Amino acid sequence: MAxxxxxxxxxxxxxxxxxIAAAFTAELLELKEDAEVVAVASRSDASARAFAERFGIPxxxxxxxGLADDPEVDVVYVATPHSAHRVAAGMCLSAGKAVLxxxxxxxxxxxxxxxxxxxxxRGRFLMEAMWMYCNPVIRRLDALVRDGAxxxxxxxxxxxxxxxxxxxxxxxxxxxxxxxxxLDLGVYPVSFAHLLLGEPDEVQAWARLTEEGVxxxxxxxxxxxSGAVAVLSCSITAGTPATATVTGTAGRIxxxxxxxxxxxxxxxxxxxEPEEFTAPAASLRYEAEEVMRCLRAGELESPLxxxxxxxxxxxxxxxxxxxIGVRYAGEA
Numbered sequence: 001m002a003x004x005x006x007x008x009x010x011x012x013x014x015x016x017x018x019x020i021a022a023a024f025t026a027e028l029l030e031l032k033e034d035a036e037v038v039a040v041a042s043r044s045d046a047s048a049r050a051f052a053e054r055f056g057i058p059x060x061x062x063x064x065x066g067l068a069d070d071p072e073v074d075v076v077y078v079a080t081p082h083s084a085h086r087v088a089a090g091m092c093l094s095a096g097k098a099v100l101x102x103x104x105x106x107x108x109x110x111x112x113x114x115x116x117x118x119x120x121x122r123g124r125f126l127m128e129a130m131w132m133y134c135n136p137v138i139r140r141l142d143a144l145v146r147d148g149a150x151x152x153x154x155x156x157x158x159x160x161x162x163x164x165x166x167x168x169x170x171x172x173x174x175x176x177x178x179x180x181x182x183l184d185l186g187v188y189p190v191s192f193a194h195l196l197l198g199e200p201d202e203v204q205a206w207a208r209l210t211e212e213g214v215x216x217x218x219x220x221x222x223x224x225x226s227g228a229v230a231v232l233s234c235s236i237t238a239g240t241p242a243t244a245t246v247t248g249t250a251g252r253i254x255x256x257x258x259x260x261x262x263x264x265x266x267x268x269x270x271x272x273e274p275e276e277f278t279a280p281a282a283s284l285r286y287e288a289e290e291v292m293r294c295l296r297a298g299e300l301e302s303p304l305x306x307x308x309x310x311x312x313x314x315x316x317x318x319x320x321x322x323x324i325g326v327r328y329a330g331e332a
Contacts, residue, residue: 151250161235180214186234
């Protein structure tokens with residue numbers, strides 16, 4: 001394993017071959033001085049080989065165990081649907097690998113806690129791939145809020161919706177793959193609120209469900225003992241503006257379309273001209289760089305995406321699903 005005393009490249013394995021796996025791999029290949037993609041795995045030999053050929057990856061496995069057992073892999077990026085995160089990430093952690101696991105972290109808080117306990121028990125690095133937290137503009141927002149730029153937060157508003165339409169067989173509508181708007185899209189507004197306000201004291205929610213029993217259009221209200229509220233929504237039936245606003249006692253911060261991958265926001269304060277803050281364009285590379293920084297420093301958790309925070313988000317998502325009546329196979 002590479003660390004601060006061994007400046008060699010961090011060797012990555014990619015588990016799954018879908019769109020997000022391709023996007024992340026392309027970003028890794030740009031980090032030539034720090035990262036090397038040495039293996040890819042899929043449940044299909046053909047899919048793994050095609051992905052390997054596309055990106056020039058030397059080894060392709062038609063099973064997840066092949067990648068987990070590869071002694072030349074330092075860290076595995078788990079890019080499966082979240083319904084498979086517990087099994088895939090758990091397999092890699094048990095085999096001694098560090099893991100970056102896509103969001104939503106798992107299907108529910110029970111699975112998330114099992115992964116965290118496994119990683120901590122074995123002394124292995126684990127991080128949820130909440131790339132929003134690693135992007136420079138969100139880090140700048142967090143710093144400004146913590147420095148009191150807008151006073152005490154009183155309200156957070158955020159949304160994320162896609163218009164579709166999605167066929168009943170699409171993963172976003174498939175209960176077997178833990179489909180629905182919440183776990184795939186709503187995780188962003190919920191995580192945004194958690195970053196700024198922490199775990200809520202009260203959770204209310206309403207949703208229209210699909211014929212398959214997953215949420216299609218969901219509204220969420222989070223309440224905090226501080227008096228703050230978060231008003232959030234997600235949808236797989238309507239393309240929302242995906243904006244976000246953070247309002248405090250001394251001003252507010254506004255994000256344009258695509259708040260979770262934006263490169264700018266505007267700070268508005270009474271009696272002052274609006275201030276626009278910009279940062280380098282959002283990129284998956286920042287979460288990859290954070291993982292590699294942690295591995296080289298010997299850190300088992302990232303301070304930017306702490307495991308306790310991922311657990312708290314999963315608890316909130318569980319409560320929302322309880323309120324709207326969405327259950328997946330195997331859940332009580």
